[in-house]
Amino acid sequence: MKNKKVGPLLDVEDHAQGFLQVREAHRRELMDDYVELISDLIHEFGEARQVDLAARLGVSQPTVAKTLKRLATAGLVRQLPYRGTFLTPEGEKLAAENRERHNVVEAFFIALGISPETARLDSEGVEHHVSDETLEVFRRFTEQKNASK
Numbered sequence: 001m002k003n004k005k006v007g008p009l010l011d012v013e014d015h016a017q018g019f020l021q022v023r024e025a026h027r028r029e030l031m032d033d034y035v036e037l038i039s040d041l042i043h044e045f046g047e048a049r050q051v052d053l054a055a056r057l058g059v060s061q062p063t064v065a066k067t068l069k070r071l072a073t074a075g076l077v078r079q080l081p082y083r084g085t086f087l088t089p090e091g092e093k094l095a096a097e098n099r100e101r102h103n104v105v106e107a108f109f110i111a112l113g114i115s116p117e118t119a120r121l122d123s124e125g126v127e128h129h130v131s132d133e134t135l136e137v138f139r140r141f142t143e144q145k146n147a148s149k
Contacts, residue, residue, distance in 0.1 A: 028128060031094075032098045032128060034067055034071060035071065035077070036095045036099055037056060037057065038053070038077065038091070039092060039096070041053070047083060047084035048085045048086070049085070050064045050068070050084075050085070053068075075088055075091075076088055076090055101127040101128075101135060102123055104135055104142070105138060106119050106123040107138075107142045109122060110142075111145040111146065
């Protein structure tokens with residue numbers, strides 16, 4: 001099969017901006033996932049323990065410990081000896097924002113006809129990579145789709 005040129009390359013600054021946006025999303029993704037899970041564990045069990053975070057994220061406890069140190073330095077969590085990890089008000093705010101983003105993307109996928117299970121799995125990750133503008137379009141589409149039922 002012949003290689004077809006899709007179109008001219010973007011302007012250098014525009015091209016670089018796209019990659020910068022993706023790298024920034026990847027950087028935030030880990031922090032977002034941790035604070036959202038910590039919030040969920042606190043609401044379910046009253047605290048978030050490193051062993052529970054490691055099991056649910058599928059990583060080792062030393063990996064969790066390093067990440068929690070970074071989150072503490074960023075002012076998103078506080079760790080209490082012999083108690084567990086708790087979110088700061090800033091961490092709670094970030095967790096709520098991420099949960100909302102996730103819910104919007106998941107509802108959008110379901111409105112498109114994707115099965116709830118696949119929508120749940122696929123929305124984990126997509127939520128970190130869509131702009132606020134795109135997220136708002138997802139929200140409006142879903143609301144219109146649900147209103148027409």
